[in-house]
Amino acid sequence: MTPPPQRPGKQINLMRGWPAHSLLPAEALRAAAQKALSDPAVYQPGLEYGPDQGYQPLREALARWLSAFYSGAGGADTSSGSDGNGNGKYSHAPDADRIVITGGASQSLACLLQSFTDPALTRRVWMLAPCYFLACPIFADAGFAGRMRAVPEDAEGVDLGFLERELRAVDAEAEAEKDGERKGFKDPGPYRKIYRHVIYCVPSFANPSGKTMSLARREGLVKLAREFDALVICDDVYDQLQWPVASPDDAAPTTTDEFPARLTKALLPRLIDIDLFLGPSPHDPSPSSPAHSFGHVVSNGSFSKLSGPGVRTGWTESSAALARGASQTGSTRSGGAPSQLAATVLAELLSSGALDAHVARTLRPAYRRRHALLLAAVREHLAGPLGARVSEAVRVPSPSVSGGDLLVYGGYFLWISLPEGGGAPPARAVAERCLAEENLVVGAGPRFEVHGDEAAVRFERGLRLCFAWEDEAALVEGVERLARVIRRMMDEGAGTGVPDPGAGVGDVGQLK
Ligand SMILES: Cc1ncc(COP(=O)(O)O)c(C=O)c1O
Secondary structure, eight states, X not given: OOOOOOOOSSOEESSOOSOOGGGOOHXXXXXXXXXXXXOHHHHHHHHSOOOTTOOHHHHHHHXXXXXXXXXXXXXXXOGGGTTSTTTTTTOOOOOGGGEEEESOHHHHHHHHHHHXXXXXXXXXXEEXXXXXTTHHHHHIIIIITTOEEEEOEETTEEOHHHHHHHHHHHHHHHHHTTGGGSOOSXXXXXXXXXXXXXXXXOOSSOTTTOOOOOHHHHHHHHHHHHHHTEEEEEEOOSTTOEEEOOOTTXXXXXXXXXXXXXXXXXXXXXXXXXXXXXXXXXXXXXXXXGGGOOOSEEEEEESHHHHOGGGOOEEEEOOHHHHHHHTTOHHHHTTSSSOHHHHHHHHHHHHTTHHHHHIIIIIHHHHHHHHHHXXXXXXXXXXXXHOOEEOOOEEEEOTXXXXXXXXXXXXXXEEEEOOSSTTOOOHHHHHHHHHHHHOEEOEXXXXXXXXXXXXXXXXXXXXXXXXXXXXXXXHHHHHHHHHHHHHHHHHHTGGGOOOOTXXXXXXXXXXX
8 A cells, every 4th residue: 555645845736827927027017007107198098988999009009010920820831821822811901990909808708798699699609629618607607508519629620520510400400490580688789790609719829728720720610600600709819929849958048039030920820810811701791891891700819928917908809890899898888998007008018019028038938948848747757658648739841940840839738638548547536636645736627628518528638737837847846746646546546436526626716
């Protein structure tokens, strides 16, 4: 019998999806805030109610910044777009009319559902699984409890065949029940429309899977949305956090100036860029009128992962018609865009180049190094000896890189899949024992199953590990603790144990 383990004193939290305190740009924010609050032309509007679509200088700065980052994305250098189609095809000139300032991606998701869905008329919410688990209660609050459906993925991303079949089946059933004759709860008025379906996804460096959807799947998903009158809500919150994969022995570069130039641009076009390229949709209420050309995608962006979640500020980019409609959400009209004061500070941070400098000199090098250390520890302690699989980098064919392909990773998370056979225990039981025996918090796969449709796509063997919160040494030690627990459980024959389905790890507040 193994003696009861000594629980280590210091907790290591590999579940928490927050930026480490050492990575917060406090000094740059202080300078930006001081500047904003010293100029009446800035602080007066900043401290008053703002316009519905948000602080205009931030809208304009974001429009330029986003256009510069996404223009030329998915070019001939990118594996998923190897036909070269993406090269410039999906680029768009800056247009502040397409941007709305929000209170961050979570608040914005709630507002989008208030404005563009009606639980009486919107048939289903389709969520790529595993999903960002905190989106589920936002959909439930909007009236979609019990109508969220899990959509499986493969290595390239969304399973388009599955989604198309299921959309068709749901539509056929709804039409047989004559749901078109049903009266909605809401009157969308002239600036909004009610979509039949919602599709929710994180196309790049996803939370929790770390996956990046290929260009072909992005194009296919937009096509399906346009056919089935769906609004695709993309949480594009990690796109800027990308780096060439390093080995743990690589000296961390002090700036991303050493990164290949390819990585100054987004790896792939966003789904909104593809939808804008395709122009008016047959489902638009009056397709010939730009004022009613809503399109089918909204990009939901956030400053949370760039300048710190406490700023509670984000943006959406969409068609100008959808942007106008989004800004007409009731709570926005009463008081103007949220985060009005923060928006003045962030406009300064963006326009001065300080945000770009922070991303290039602090975030990308730090996350690159942390990712390399965590990955190496996972390979050494979990993949090799236990047969676990780990989320893979995106392969970008790059003639400029010696040795061929450039491997790119990004975001905050590694996703681990424990083997099905061989006696490896289920993830929920592992997470419980990690906390009890090793003072280690990890995210167990079932937490990321789609609420109400868990059985459709299960993640009983999945684990999410975040490399943004803990410091480098703790990342490595965390994986060692995790491997110890799994080995101990395997020695005990716990692999066949059935976990208590009601048990979770910690409260959601400490995890996010
Ligand atoms: C996919 C995804 N969407 C939204 C959020 C939350 O964004 P915000 O802080 O802007 O509300 C997160 C944070 O972890 C996330 O990972």
